[in-house]
Amino acid sequence: xxQGHIEADSAFGFDGNWQDFAKIALPNLLLTxxxxxxxxxxxxxxxxxxxxxxxxFVDERLxxxxxxxxxxxxxxxxxxxxxLPVFLLNLVAQSxxxxxxxxxxxxxxxLPLLLLFYLTGLARFRALRYRLSRTRWRGIRGGSNDPGFxxxxxxxxxxxxxxLPAGLLIxxxxxxxxxxxxxxxxxxxxxxxxxxxxxxxxxxxxxxYLSPFVFFIGAIVAGATGAFAGYGLGGESxxxxxxxxxxxxxxxxxxxxxxxxxxxxxxxxxxxVVGSTSWGDLRFNFEASTMDWVKLLIGDALLVVLTLGxxxxxxxxxxxxxxxxxxxxxxxxxxxxxxxxxxxxxxxGEGLLDAFDIxxx
Amino acid sequence: xxxxxxxxxxQWYDGQNAVRHEGEAVWDGGDSLRLAAPTxxxxxxxxxxxxxxxRGGQKVYQxxxxxxxxxxxxxxxxxxxxxxxxxKATYGAWVDNLxxxxxxxxxxxxxxxxxALFMTAPDWLGPRVPVSWExxxxxxxxxxxxxxxxxxxxxxxxxxxxxxxxxxxKEQVRAGVANIGMVNAVAxxxxxxxxFDGLVQQAETPxxxxxxxxHEVGHVRERHVMTALLRQFGLSILLSGAxxxxxxxxxxxxxxxxxxxxxxxxxxxxxxxMAESDISPLGAAEFFERLGGDEEESEGSNITGWIAxxxxxxxxxxxxxxxxxxxxxxxxxxxxxxxxIKSMCREDPDVEEFEFF
Ligand SMILES: [Zn+2]
Numbered sequence: 001x002x003q004g005h006i007e008a009d010s011a012f013g014f015d016g017n018w019q020d021f022a023k024i025a026l027p028n029l030l031l032t033x034x035x036x037x038x039x040x041x042x043x044x045x046x047x048x049x050x051x052x053x054x055x056x057f058v059d060e061r062l063x064x065x066x067x068x069x070x071x072x073x074x075x076x077x078x079x080x081x082x083x084l085p086v087f088l089l090n091l092v093a094q095s096x097x098x099x100x101x102x103x104x105x106x107x108x109x110x111l112p113l114l115l116l117f118y119l120t121g122l123a124r125f126r127a128l129r130y131r132l133s134r135t136r137w138r139g140i141r142g143g144s145n146d147p148g149f150x151x152x153x154x155x156x157x158x159x160x161x162x163x164l165p166a167g168l169l170i171x172x173x174x175x176x177x178x179x180x181x182x183x184x185x186x187x188x189x190x191x192x193x194x195x196x197x198x199x200x201x202x203x204x205x206x207x208x209y210l211s212p213f214v215f216f217i218g219a220i221v222a223g224a225t226g227a228f229a230g231y232g233l234g235g236e237s238x239x240x241x242x243x244x245x246x247x248x249x250x251x252x253x254x255x256x257x258x259x260x261x262x263x264x265x266x267x268x269x270x271x272x273v274v275g276s277t278s279w280g281d282l283r284f285n286f287e288a289s290t291m292d293w294v295k296l297l298i299g300d301a302l303l304v305v306l307t308l309g310x311x312x313x314x315x316x317x318x319x320x321x322x323x324x325x326x327x328x329x330x331x332x333x334x335x336x337x338x339x340x341x342x343x344x345x346x347x348x349g350e351g352l353l354d355a356f357d358i359x360x361x
Numbered sequence: 362x363x364x365x366x367x368x369x370x371x372q373w374y375d376g377q378n379a380v381r382h383e384g385e386a387v388w389d390g391g392d393s394l395r396l397a398a399p400t401x402x403x404x405x406x407x408x409x410x411x412x413x414x415x416r417g418g419q420k421v422y423q424x425x426x427x428x429x430x431x432x433x434x435x436x437x438x439x440x441x442x443x444x445x446x447x448x449k450a451t452y453g454a455w456v457d458n459l460x461x462x463x464x465x466x467x468x469x470x471x472x473x474x475x476x477a478l479f480m481t482a483p484d485w486l487g488p489r490v491p492v493s494w495e496x497x498x499x500x501x502x503x504x505x506x507x508x509x510x511x512x513x514x515x516x517x518x519x520x521x522x523x524x525x526x527x528x529x530x531k532e533q534v535r536a537g538v539a540n541i542g543m544v545n546a547v548a549x550x551x552x553x554x555x556x557f558d559g560l561v562q563q564a565e566t567p568x569x570x571x572x573x574x575x576h577e578v579g580h581v582r583e584r585h586v587m588t589a590l591l592r593q594f595g596l597s598i599l600l601s602g603a604x605x606x607x608x609x610x611x612x613x614x615x616x617x618x619x620x621x622x623x624x625x626x627x628x629x630x631x632x633x634x635m636a637e638s639d640i641s642p643l644g645a646a647e648f649f650e651r652l653g654g655d656e657e658e659s660e661g662s663n664i665t666g667w668i669a670x671x672x673x674x675x676x677x678x679x680x681x682x683x684x685x686x687x688x689x690x691x692x693x694x695x696x697x698x699x700x701x702i703k704s705m706c707r708e709d710p711d712v713e714e715f716e717f718f
Contacts, residue, residue, distance in 0.1 A: 027461060034469040036476070053416040060381070061416050063431075091502070100507025100713055138381060139374025139431050188379060338379035340429060 011282075011329035014321050016054035018314060024050050025313040041075065042068030051320045057137055058333070065141075066134035082119065086112040121155020122148050125181055132185055133343065138335075142187030143343030154180055171205045171269075172198040178273045188338045190280035196273040204268040207261045215257065219250055263297065264290045274327070281331045288326040296322050367439045371396060375403075376429030386434065388442050396432070405432065412447040422446065479595060487588030492552065495587050499551015508713040510537040511558065516705035519698035523567065526638040526693050527575035527631065534581045536574060540706045540714065544652075546573050548580040550590050558706045564648065567694035570702065572631055572645025572681065579630030585623045628677060632684045641690040646681035649674040 028043035045068040052064035089112055096105035125148030132142030155177060162173030175196040182194035225246075267290040274286035288296075300318060303311035371386035373396060384398025393406045405424065413421035413431065420438070424430040438446065451457055456464040516538070524536045534552045541557040548554050554577040556570065564570050580586055619627070635642050652674050694702075706712060 030465060031456065031461075031468065034465050034472055036472045039468075049414055053414060063414065063416065063421070095502045098503050098507060100509070136429065136431070138379035139376050139429050140379050141429065335379050335381075340377050 011058055012324050012327040013056040014054055014324040015056070016051065016317070016321065018317060021047075021050060021314065021317045025317070029310075029313055038072070039068075041071035044068070044071060047316055051317065052135065055320075055324050057329075060138045063136040064134060065136055066130070082115070086115065117159075118152045118156055121159075121177075122152035124155070125151040125184070128181060128185060132187060133341075135187075137187075138338070140188040140338060140340050142185060143341050144184050144186065145343050146184040148184075151177075151181060151184070167208075171201045174198070174269065175201065175273060179276075182273075182277055186341060186343060187279060188341055190338075192277060192279050194273065194277040196276040200272045201265065201269050204265045207264065211257060211261055215250075215254055218253060260290075260294070263293045267293045278331075280333060282329050282333055283331050285328040285330070286326055287328055288322065292322075292326065367442060369434055369438070369442075372433040373398075373401070374429070374431045375401065376424075376427050376431070386432070388439075390441065394432075407445050410447060412450050415449070420449075483588045483591035483595065487591050488584040490584075490587050490591075496551045498590075499549060499553060502550055503553070506537075506539060506555070508711065509540045510555075511540050511706035511709045511712050512537075513701065513705050513708050515698075515701035516708075519694055519701045520705075522698060523571055523574060523694060523702070524578075526640055527571055527634040528578045528582075529634065529637065530582075534578050536578075538702065538705050540709075540712045546577050548577040548586050550586055552581050552586075554578055554581060561703055561705075563651075564703075566644045566647075567692070567699040567702075568641045568644025569648040570644075570699075571635060571640050571693045572642060572648060575631030575634050576627045576645075578634070579627030580619065580623070582630060583623065583626050585619050585627065588623075589619055624677075628680060632681065636684065636688075638693070639689075639691050640693045642681040642684045646678045646685070649678035649681065 024046050028039070028046060031039040032043050045064070045066055048064040048066065052062040055062045089108060093105045093108040096102075096108060125146075129144045129146075129148065132144070135142060158173040158177055162170040175198040178196055179194045182192045185192045267288060270286050270288065274284050277284045296318065300315055303314060303318075305311075367388045369386045369388075371384060373382050374380070375382070380400065382396070382398040382401040384396065384401070387395040387397065389395075392408065393404050394410075396403050396405060409424050409426050410422045410432070411425050413423045415421070415436070416433070418436055420434045420436055422432045422434065424432075459467065520536055520538065524533060528534055528536075534548075534554050536554045536556070538561055539555045539557050542559040543557050544559045544563050545557045546555065546560055547557075554574060556574065556577075560573065561570065564573075631645070632642055635645075
């Protein structure tokens with residue numbers, strides 16, 4: 001009987017390098033441009049194949065089995081079944097307004113927005129399900145038997161309720177949606193389970209509410225010192241100049257400050273939700289600190305800016321590497337127990353919404 | 362054992378569970394591989410194998426009959442066996458068959474052709490759409506304009522007379538005055554031309570109205586409206602309806618870009634019809650001059666809409682003036698008829714107000 005005991009810091013590994021990735025990403029970029037973006041689906045697939053095959057879980061590499069064709073078909077389906085109808089709905093709404101039925105037209109104009117809201121939740125669910133179902137590890141895969149339609153509704157009402165009391169329930173809606181989504185997923189014979197507690201991230205979330213006061217005090221202090229410093233330089237015009245400089249500094253301070261709070265919150269959020277997720281007897285951990293995230297994002301920005309934009313093709317590589325190197329798992333798995341997943345998979349593109357394949361984790 | 366027999370280290374997963382089988386693959390030159398490990402033993406036909414990927418310096422193959430089966434072989438295979446195994450795929454079948462350079466060139470050529478076709482489609486497709494279709498489409502989009510068309514018996518008669526002078530065709534466009542205060546006139550889908558009441562109030566002579574009306578009729582007759590509609594349609598498909606908000610309604614659509622050439626064509630149409638009906642083009646010239654023909658700055662007045670969608674009023678005024686040289690004209694409407702058009706919206710009891718959101 002084969003049994004793996006997993007050391008906390010060795011369950012996940014990544015051994016790709018950016019030079020090899022560039023050999024995939026640069027031709028991808030070229031082919032995507034000359035095909036007016038249509039190659040994008042095959043490009044995504046090739047990138048994933050590289051990233052997955054250089055990622056290790058316990059003692060075996062991952063494998064991506066998704067295809068460009070199924071992503072393309074999924075995209076075409078979404079276009080035909082949702083985007084075009086929404087477009088036509090807009091035309092009808094406009095003609096209603098032109099005929100003088102303003103209220104009916106406005107209602108019809110809001111309908112696509114509601115639909116989009118629902119589809120966003122559905123797409124998050126389907127993207128995760130798609131990724132799990134196309135991931136092979138030791139010849140087995142993951143997935144879900146739930147099509148996610150109910151999750152789409154949950155997403156709508158929980159997000160809505162989250163914003164109601166001055167946004168105070170947003171941490172609850174985020175963790176509860178994570179729990180709901182992960183709970184529906186499985187890999188091999190085992191379900192994922194998640195019991196993230198919004199109480200653990202609530203403190204960080206309150207920073208958002210604290211920020212106006214901090215900025216207000218900062219503004220007074222900065223304005224006063226700036227004006228004084230300017231006054232010292234050159235009388236009244238100097239004071240004005242100092243004031244302008246301070247306003248610029250304050251706007252920067254505001255954006256950077258708000259950005260930092262958001263990063264701090266998300267860092268904590270991911271530690272909480274991943275740390276509360278388990279698979280069989282394995283528990284997961286995500287050990288990226290706020291500082292790690294800040295470094296990642298500053299690196300992203302520098303990479304894109306310094307390469308005049310070309311660097312964006314490496315972002316998926318950087319993010320995946322970040323994810324794999326900070327993922328950890330502990331506990332025991334009984335390899336003999338791991339049987340193939342029995343979840344349903346569609347042959348083509350797994351239903352409609354894989355085209356919305358937006359960040360699943 | 363056959364001369365050509367090879368033994369290779371191999372690993373495989375049967376696709377039913379996560380147990381890794383480690384043993385060897387034996388090939389005797391035949392049509393199948395024999396896999397043997399303490400935990401598993403099987404015969405795999407070579408024709409059933411499909412290329413998977415290169416992973417960790419090894420080659421991974423799949424089985425067509427068992428999608429999750431994985432066979433992992435060393436990168437260096439005996440030449441005889443390698444020739445029998447499915448070839449490596451890199452970019453996807455099409456690109457792999459052509460080579461990256463050739464495929465790039467072909468894709469680029471096809472893309473350029475597709476873009477050219479898409480960009481020019483409105484120009485050659487627009488005039489070929491049957492007029493009856495355009496009329497049905499326009500009716501579906503606009504209907505009766507929400508009851509905002511002004512109508513009085515005297516005003517309608519005067520409008521009909523004005524239209525006769527610039528649209529002599531048997532099946533005329535439908536012209537009306539819309540109860541909208543902006544200084545503007547539009548040709549909307551469906552062979553319909555609208556003068557806004559704001560423009561009617563600004564007009565000092567019926568000849569001015571005739572010039573503007575003739576211009577808009579020109580847009581309809583030259584099929585500019587259908588062309589613009591198709592272009593707008595194509596654009597919003599490209600933008601996937603990203604910003605087709607409720608606010609920018611039909612008005613944005615109709616006044617939205619005709620090309621400079623189209624404007625010139627519409628002007629020429631207008632002047633030709635006026636010449637046929639002995640109507641003075643000087644009214645139109647004066648109208649354009651008043652709109653800003655002699656001054657570039659229009660000081661944020663409410664006539665910017667007309668200027669924005671119809672460029673170069675100075676140049677146009679000169680063209681209308683030139684058309685008047687050495688000719689004599691007769692009045693297009695009597696003063697009474699002109700006043701009937703001017704008072705149409707005021708005197709129509711059931712016309713709807715126009716309001717923006
Ligand atoms: Zn025009």
